[in-house]
Amino acid sequence: MSNLTTPTAEQMLHFQAWRADALQIMPYMASIAFSLRPVNTTMVDTFAVDPGHRLYINFENTISKGKRFCAEGLLHECSHLLAEHAMLAETGGVKDDERKAWNMAGDFAINDDLRDAGCDALAAHGVFAKIIGEDDYKSPLYYMDVLRRLQKAAKNKPKPQPQPGEGGAGEQDDSGDQPDDGGDGGGESGQDQTPMRGCGSGAGGQKGNFELDDDDSLGGKAEAASGVEKNLVRIAAASAVRQHQEQKGIGSVPGGIAEIVDRILTPTKTPWERVLASYVRRCVAYKSGHHDTSYQRRNRRRMNEEMCDRAGNVLGRVIAPGYIKPIPSLHFYRDTSGTMSENDMSLASSQVIAIARKLGIRGNDLMVSDIDTDVAHTRKFTGAASLDEVHGRGGTDMGRAIEHACDLRRKPSAIVIATDGETGWPQEPPSVPVIVLLVNLRSDFWRENVPAWAHVVEVENHE
Ligand SMILES: [Zn+2]
Incomplete structure (x- = not known):
């Protein structure tokens, strides 16, 4: 210098x-x-x-x-x-x-x-x-x-x-x-x-x-x-x-x-990043920042309240502020099937970047997979360049994303599936929270097609 x-x-x-x-x-x-x-x-x-x-x-x-x-x-x-x-x-x-x-x-x-x-x-x-x-x-x-x-x-x-x-x-x-x-x-x-x-x-x-x-x-x-x-x-x-x-x-x-x-x-029209962030925080177990396995014991001493889903399963705990910084981990699935246009793809990619910024996560805490009928490629998000390569471009089955996530050894706090929605979905609620990010939706049909267990957020290109 x-x-x-x-x-x-x-x-x-x-x-x-x-x-x-x-x-x-x-x-x-x-x-x-x-x-x-x-x-x-x-x-x-x-x-x-x-x-x-x-x-x-x-x-x-x-x-x-x-x-x-x-x-x-x-x-x-x-x-x-x-x-x-x-x-x-x-x-x-x-x-x-x-x-x-x-x-x-x-x-x-x-x-x-x-x-x-x-x-x-x-x-x-x-x-x-x-x-x-x-x-x-x-x-x-x-x-x-x-x-x-x-x-x-x-x-x-x-x-x-x-x-x-x-x-x-x-x-x-x-x-x-x-x-x-x-x-x-x-x-x-x-x-x-x-x-x-x-x-x-x-x-x-x-x-x-x-x-x-x-x-x-x-x-x-x-x-x-x-x-x-x-x-x-x-x-x-x-x-x-x-x-x-x-x-x-x-x-x-x-x-x-x-x-x-x-x-x-003027506040943004669709504050979907905020919607997503609050959703993730709501359904996610907080992690200590040291290692996953110790957080439950640590939290019990310090927690103020438990968060449960409707079935009564404990999802996470609210920690007294100042002790532990909540860091969610996400697995982002990018639909790369043939129906996704280049514009859709670039919008989906920009959402990964927005999530990284909004939640302050990257690397191991923000994994990105390309998926068409199967998971084609998985990498850690380390910046915009890590999304440049696109794998897949075949048919569509976003149900595979959910199976993939459920099979992961290190389960993410939640998964985000960015898709045009033109896919089938499993009817059974999965064991991991799913956020479906509908990109440039072309028909209401595909919105209604998303199962009720998924949290839906829509994004469109704003020009
Ligand atoms: Zn200039």
């Missing part, structure tokens, strides 16, 4: 001046702009962010570009953080080799709003959706789909058309990079000293090899923002946007930003 330094007093004066100018343009970005932890480095071209709100600045390069350029660059990075593009990449199933394209999709989605808010320098040098023949004001997920299609088409041509790469802070770049060529460009490949273009992992883009780890704070000067702080900062920005709209009119805030703010201030 020798390439990172805390900014000098003179550099901080520049940074503060840029921030003041930025807030003249978009005053409601104040809470995010003030949450940034500036770090000086020559490893980025201009600006990049990480999910901990550390802002990597190449002061040497940016100061000469002028105050206005830098002020708008700050707003660009703040927009990535406000829109949570890093998190959206995970739930959108963006793969590691698609990070550059995702960065660009995010840039398209924010630069139109920044231009509308009066970022004139960015209007001149930024990347916009028109370079891929698309209109402004679409979501990053939409642009990502288009970029994927373009990339597929380019691969099939003998001589691929040069496509624009993304510059730092959403700038144009004439390097001719393919949007997802996975080139290192100062990325994670280690020794490369070329400054990275792109907005960093805080934008969901390529992670620079210079980025600080979560627990690295550059000697206390650039500690990563905690989840709580990030939430507070985003809610403060959202409230400021609402206030701005009240005082200056709805149209005084760009549409894309108003949409993000609506999402921040």
